[in-house]
Amino acid sequence: MPRAGRRRVLAVLCFTVTMSYGILFYAFPVLLTEISADTGWSRAALTGAFSAGLLVAAAVGVPLGHRLDRHGPRWLMTAGSLLGGPSLVVVALAPSLAVFMIGWVLAGLAMAALFYPPAFTAVTRWYGSQRVKALTLLTLAAGFASTVFAPLTAWLLDQIGWQSTYLLLAIGLSLVTAPAHWWGLRGPWPESTAAVIPSTEASAAAPPAAEPGRITRSLSFVATTLAVSLASFTAYAVVINLVPLLVEQGMDTGQAAVALGLGGVGQVAGRVAYPAMTRRLSVRTRTTVILLATALTTVALGLVTVAMALIAASVVAGMARGLLTLVQATAVSERWGVAHYGKLTGLLSAPVTVTVALAPWAGAAIAGLTGSYASAFLVLAGIGLVSVAFALVSVPLTRTRAGTRVKDGHRRAAG
Numbered sequence: 358m359p360r361a362g363r364r365r366v367l368a369v370l371c372f373t374v375t376m377s378y379g380i381l382f383y384a385f386p387v388l389l390t391e392i393s394a395d396t397g398w399s400r401a402a403l404t405g406a407f408s409a410g411l412l413v414a415a416a417v418g419v420p421l422g423h424r425l426d427r428h429g430p431r432w433l434m435t436a437g438s439l440l441g442g443p444s445l446v447v448v449a450l451a452p453s454l455a456v457f458m459i460g461w462v463l464a465g466l467a468m469a470a471l472f473y474p475p476a477f478t479a480v481t482r483w484y485g486s487q488r489v490k491a492l493t494l495l496t497l498a499a500g501f502a503s504t505v506f507a508p509l510t511a512w513l514l515d516q517i518g519w520q521s522t523y524l525l526l527a528i529g530l531s532l533v534t535a536p537a538h539w540w541g542l543r544g545p546w547p548e549s550t551a552a553v554i555p556s557t558e559a560s561a562a563a564p565p566a567a568e569p570g571r572i573t574r575s576l577s578f579v580a581t582t583l584a585v586s587l588a589s590f591t592a593y594a595v596v597i598n599l600v601p602l603l604v605e606q607g608m609d610t611g612q613a614a615v616a617l618g619l620g621g622v623g624q625v626a627g628r629v630a631y632p633a634m635t636r637r638l639s640v641r642t643r644t645t646v647i648l649l650a651t652a653l654t655t656v657a658l659g660l661v662t663v664a665m666a667l668i669a670a671s672v673v674a675g676m677a678r679g680l681l682t683l684v685q686a687t688a689v690s691e692r693w694g695v696a697h698y699g700k701l702t703g704l705l706s707a708p709v710t711v712t713v714a715l716a717p718w719a720g721a722a723i724a725g726l727t728g729s730y731a732s733a734f735l736v737l738a739g740i741g742l743v744s745v746a747f748a749l750v751s752v753p754l755t756r757t758r759a760g761t762r763v764k765d766g767h768r769r770a771a772g
Contacts, residue, residue, distance in 0.1 A: 358483050358544045358545065358547075362483075362544050363483055363484060363491075365541050366479060366480070366483055366541060366542060366544070367480065367484075367491055367494060367495065368541070369537050369538065369540070369541025369542065370476045370479065370480065370495055370541075370542075371494065371495055371498035371499065372498070372537065373434070373438070373471070373533075373534040373537050373538060373541075374471070374472070374473065374476050374495065374498070374499045374502075375498050375499045375501060375502045375505070376502075376529070376530065376533065376534055377438075377441065377467075377468075377471035377472060377530065377534065378472065378499055378502035378503075378506075379502040379503070379505055379506030379507075379509075380441070380445070380506065380526045380527075380529070380530045381441060381445075381464055381467065381468055381471070381472075381530070382468075382472075382502070383502055383503045383506045383507050383510070383617070384506055384507075384510040384522070384523070384526060385407050385597075386507075386596070386597050386598075386599070386600050386617065386717075387507050387510040387511050387514065387600065387610070387614050387617070388510060388514060388519045388522065388523070389403060389404065389600075390600075390601075390604075390610060391514055391518075391519045392519050395518075395519065396454075398454050398457070400721065401718065401721055401722070402454055403454075403457070404597070404717045404718045404721055405458075405718050406454070406457050406458040406460075406461045407461055407717060408714045408715060408717055408718045409458055409461055409462055409465065409714075410461035410462055410463075410464045410465030410468065410714075411465060411468065411710060411711075411713055411714030412465065412710075412711060412714040412715075413462050413465030413466060413468075413469070414465040414466070414468040414469040414472070414710050414714070415469075415706070415707045415708070415709075415710030415711045415713075415714060416707070417465075417466060417469045418469050418474055418703045418706050418707045418710060419700070419703040419704055419707050420703075421433065421469055421470065421474075421475065421703065422474065422475075422478065422700050422701075422702055422703025422704070422706070423700050423703065425475055425478045425479075425703075426478070426697065426698070426700055428546065429479070429482075429542070429546035430475050430476070430478065430479040430538075430542050431538065431539065431542040431543060433470050433475060434470055434471060434475055434476075434479075434538040434542060435535055435538040435539045435542075436470060437466070437467045437468075437469070437470025437471040437475075437538075438467075438470075438471065438530065438531055438534040438535035438537075438538055439531055439535050440463060440466055440467040440470075441464065441467035441468075441471060441527070441530045441531060441534070442527040442528060442530045442531030442532070443463070443527070443531070444460055444461070444463035444464035444466075444467055444527075445460065445464060445523050445524075445526060445527035445530070446460075446523075446524060446527050447459060447460030447463060448460035448461060448464065448523055449519075449520045449521075449523035449524050449527070450520070450524075471534070473496075473499070473682065473685075473686065474702055474703065474706045476495060477492065477495075477686045477702060478698055478702060479542065480492055480495055481690060481698050482546070482547050482698065483544075483547065485547075488687075488690065489632065489635060489687065490632065492683065492686045492687065493628055493629075493631050493632055493683065496624075496628050496679065496682050496683055496686065497625050497628045497629065500621050500622075500624035500625035500627075500628055500675075500679050500682075501621050501622075501625060502621060503596075503617055503618050503620060503621035503624075503675075504618045504619065504620075504621030504622055504625075505618070505621075506618075507614045507615070507617045507618040507621070508614055508615055508618045510522060510526075510614070511610065511611050511614035511615075513525065513526075515611075572693050572697075572701060573701070573704055575753060576750060576753075577692060577750070577751055577752055577753035578692075578693075578701075578705075578753075580747045580748075580750045580751040581688050581692065581705065581747075581751040582704075582705050582708055582709070583744070583747040584644065584648060584744045584745075584747035584748040584751050585681075585684060585685050585688060585705065585709050585744075586708045586709045586711075586712045586744075587712065587740055587741065587743055587744035587747070588647075588648045588651050588652075588681055588684075588741055588744040589681065589685070589709050589712055589713050589716075590712035590713070590715070590716050590719070590737075590740060591651055591652060591655055591716075591737045591738065591740050591741035591744070592651050592655075592674075592677070592678045592681055592741075593712075593713045593716040593717070594716035594717065594719060594720035594723075594733075594737050595655055595658065595674060595678075595720070595734065595737065596617070596620070596678070597716065597717035597720060598717065598720035598721060598724065598730055598733070598734075599613070599616070599617055599620070599658070599671060600613040600614065600616075600617055601721070601724070601730050602658065602667075602730035602731065602734065603616055603667060603671075605729065605730050605731070606662055606664070606667060606731075607664065608664060608667075612664075616667065616668045616671045617671070619668060619671060619672050619675070620671045620672060620674060620675030620678070621675060622672060622675065623671070623672035623673060623674065623675025623676040623678075623679065624675045624676065624678055624679030624682070625679060626672075626675075626676050626679070627675070627676030627677060627678070627679035627680040628679045628680065628682070628683060630680070631680060631683045634646075634680075635687075639752075640691050640692065640752050641748070641749065641751065641752045643684075644684055644688075644748045644751060644752075645745055645748045645749060647677065647680040647681055647684050648681070648684075648741065648744045648745045648748050649742075649745050650676075650677040650680070651674075651677040651678065651681055651741050651744075652738050652739075652741030652742045652744070652745065653738070654670065654673050654674035654676075654677050655674065655734050655735075655737050655738040655741055656734075656735060656738040657670040657673070657674070658670045658671065658674060658731075658734050659731045659732065659733075659734030659735040659737075659738060660731070660735075662731075685705070685706070685709060688705060689701045689702050689705060692751075692752060692753055693753075720733055720737065721733075723736050723737070
């Protein structure tokens with residue numbers, strides 16, 4: 358694809374992924390308390406419905422990844438846009454908790470087509486050796502999803518109530534992102550073999566022609582999946598339960614929404630630093646440092662009680678979360694190339710999405726068991742520390758065609 362076409366693709370995805378996350382993900386924690394108060398449904402039940410949507414996204418991620426590898430993202434992401442709006446209409450107008458859950462199940466199908474995994478596949482295949490920079494720009498833009506949509510949702514909630522807020526957001530999602538995807542994601546879809554270009558910061562740790570089945574059975578793939586899944590569990594339990602934590606510490610909902618939004622600024626700041634990290638740190642070291650930062654910032658949120666310090670901790674936690682997204686985005690390409698990127702990313706993303714789906718409910722459940730959200734955050738930090746152990750064995754060691762070994766993202770002489 359010509360350079361102008363690649364720029365068009367990236368610009369469109371920067372906009373639509375930001376909007377999709379803002380409406381389908383970040384609006385919910387802001388509206389949760391009001392929905393519960395208005396309907397009488399428990400926050401645990403409401404969060405369970407939201408989690409059900411995320412689980413659906415995980416379940417369909419693998420077959421969608423296989424389809425993406427073959428046909429590209431245009432039809433899939435356009436269809437997801439057209440489904441996303443109506444699914445939120447069902448959520449907003451649900452007369453019962455069962456219908457509310459059905460709405461989130463439909464939203465889960467839209468999430469699978471609109472969130473990072475398909476966008477990552479599109480950028481990786483179309484950008485080839487320049488993918489790291491493009492992926493960084495994409496996640497930088499999408500990092501503002503909470504910054505824009507958490508305060509916007511809180512303002513709309515005060516003005517028109519939660520149902521009208523969701524209806525307005527639903528209209529915007531479908532009417533804006535569907536034509537953007539149809540117009541912006543056109544162009545020839547490159548063959549997988551044409552896209553096998555190692556990134557500049559790390560050689561492919563396995564031959565590009567390696568069978569996906571052999572890769573997915575390897576210790577490094579399993580360890581990578583567990584590391585990213587557990588770290589994501591911690592990070593997204595923090596995101597969804599941050600507003601209740603801050604309210605517990607004395608903030609009102611509007612202030613807590615602003616703090617959540619500022620975490621998006623932190624995400625962007627963290628992602629700005631990622632390209633430099635790829636040049637200076639090996640794959641193993643970089644992954645370990647980022648996952649450790651995720652755990653330690655969660656500890657800070659659990660221990661701090663002063664309002665301004667909590668906001669600062671939220672921003673720093675956002676930085677770690679932003680870097681974690683790029684760890685997931687580049688996990689496959691840095692270790693095994695991009696010949697089967699869509700399928701391998703789908704397999705990697707499925708358990709990650711499951712843990713992200715369970716995280717909102719689990720965070721609230723842990724808070725109930727421990728007696729406070731602050732205590733729950735310390736438990737979540739412990740889970741994050743376990744992910745660091747898996748990160749240490751997440752990089753494969755294989756022999757390349759040139760007779761050298763690739764270990765930890767660096768080329769070494771074969772012995």
